[in-house]
Amino acid sequence: METSRRTAPAPKPLRHNGVAYGGINVLMLWAASMEQGYNSPFWMTYRQAKELSEAQRDKDEVVRQLRDVEKQIELLLERIIDAEHASVIKAYESKIAKLEREKLLLAEKVDRIVPPKGRLEEFF
Incomplete structure (x- = not known):
């Protein structure tokens, strides 16, 4: 007697912000996942990927500026000695004191740079 193997259902496809797709999109994305061997349930459009990439690039630039300010502060502290x-x-x-204020503003700016419609890394 042969028993049938049960497998867990594939996870419902999700947008990059964690919202589930609905309707025929679910079937289309499941089919594409199986055909291409994708393991992640996350999907996004080219435009969404571009927006996420730009937000990350902006954040990286501000973080670089923040590090530069911290280095300047360190050098000035050494000069004071x-x-x-x-x-x-x-x-x-x-x-x-001026650089410390700038550092605070940059740190706040880093926190405000959020990819459009959610943070993809929150879902991994």
């Missing part, structure tokens, strides 16, 4: 005149130290401290 070597400085002998109070007026020079005061000028360095003023510059550090």
Whole structure:
């Protein structure tokens, strides 16, 4: 007597933001998944992929700027240690305060850069 093998149903196809597809799209995407051997249930259009890529590129640029500001602050702190005149130290401290404000603004900007319609990495 032969028993039939049961397999788990394929996961419902999801948009890049985690929202499930509906209707005929489910069947079309399941068929494409099986035909191409895709394991991920996530799908997106070219435009959505481009928007996600641009958001990541923007975030990477701001993170680079943030690192540059942190390096400048470190260099100024080293100069303060070597400085002998109070007026020079005061000028360095003023510059550090300005850079710290810039650093806060950049950190907030990084947090605000969100890919359109959700974060893909939240679903993995």
